[in-house]
Amino acid sequence: MYRFRHAVGRRAMLAAVAASAMTATLAAVGHGQPAMRQPAAESAAPSGTFMYASGTRHYRITSVDTRTQDQAGGRAPFEFATTTTQFVTLVLASKARDTLALTLTLDSVAVTSTLDAPAADLQGYRGARMEGTMSPQGRLYVFAPPASVTDTKTIALYRAFGRFLAAVPAQVGPGTTWTDTSSDTFKRGEFDIKTSTVTTSKITGDTTVAGEHAWQLERTAVISTTGEGKEKDKPIHLVADGTIRTVQLLSTSGIFLGSTGTQTSRMQMSMEESSGGSSAPIQEVIKSKIESLPIGATAGQ
Numbered sequence: 001m002y003r004f005r006h007a008v009g010r011r012a013m014l015a016a017v018a019a020s021a022m023t024a025t026l027a028a029v030g031h032g033q034p035a036m037r038q039p040a041a042e043s044a045a046p047s048g049t050f051m052y053a054s055g056t057r058h059y060r061i062t063s064v065d066t067r068t069q070d071q072a073g074g075r076a077p078f079e080f081a082t083t084t085t086q087f088v089t090l091v092l093a094s095k096a097r098d099t100l101a102l103t104l105t106l107d108s109v110a111v112t113s114t115l116d117a118p119a120a121d122l123q124g125y126r127g128a129r130m131e132g133t134m135s136p137q138g139r140l141y142v143f144a145p146p147a148s149v150t151d152t153k154t155i156a157l158y159r160a161f162g163r164f165l166a167a168v169p170a171q172v173g174p175g176t177t178w179t180d181t182s183s184d185t186f187k188r189g190e191f192d193i194k195t196s197t198v199t200t201s202k203i204t205g206d207t208t209v210a211g212e213h214a215w216q217l218e219r220t221a222v223i224s225t226t227g228e229g230k231e232k233d234k235p236i237h238l239v240a241d242g243t244i245r246t247v248q249l250l251s252t253s254g255i256f257l258g259s260t261g262t263q264t265s266r267m268q269m270s271m272e273e274s275s276g277g278s279s280a281p282i283q284e285v286i287k288s289k290i291e292s293l294p295i296g297a298t299a300g301q
Contacts, residue, residue, distance in 0.1 A: 050250065052255075058089050059256075061085070062086075063286055080114045081113065082113040083112050087109075090102075100133065106126065128153075135167075143161075166256075168250070181197065182196070196223070197224075210257075213253075214252065226240075246259050255292070261287075
């Protein structure tokens, strides 16, 4: 029993390092673009029309992912932290009256960890380019790699950055509130993962950022996840739940000005064996920040 708990728990921890770049991106950008979106429900009179503006912007994404797992025998918890720093270029261009062409380029990415393990494999991430189309309010029409692409890193990048820009109602103002629900199915490592998310968004007020009038958008998501995998032909079941809370800033001129966010989750794995067994729960906290860089800035600045 102890051997199973130790092995499955440490395997989950080690796998987290390999996936850290995409995990950090998902937490940083939060839950702005659900896979399946219900119509918005607005709770207050709108104060203005919002549309994303064409142009080129550069962003720095910084995330610190801390994972903790209790250990048997009175030993100190097993804990490590992974820090991911990414520089991203966003280009929006008018394609039609109700359509913007969207291009995201991951200019650079760096990952460090306090865990004594092989460095994360970042090949396939640096310089990656993602393209799609969206509505002026950020609802994605198309954002996925070509059907012929089977590379898991490319697919993961599209899934992560599909949440970069928040989708908002056309008319927004202080007090505007709406709810999104989404579900997703994908493969990560040895697991087939299913997630469901319910997100509540609210414009909590207006503010000024670097001289620009902006809406403050607060979002809270509740996430449920299950996963099925195998270890030496024995089924492994994963279950996790968590919350994401973010504050995003959108200028009234249509520019995403940045965000801060915290994701908290709890994950546990169990294996079907003669004696039964479960890993100790893994607690995860991801603190993330997206900063809009000055016009003219490039990756690394």
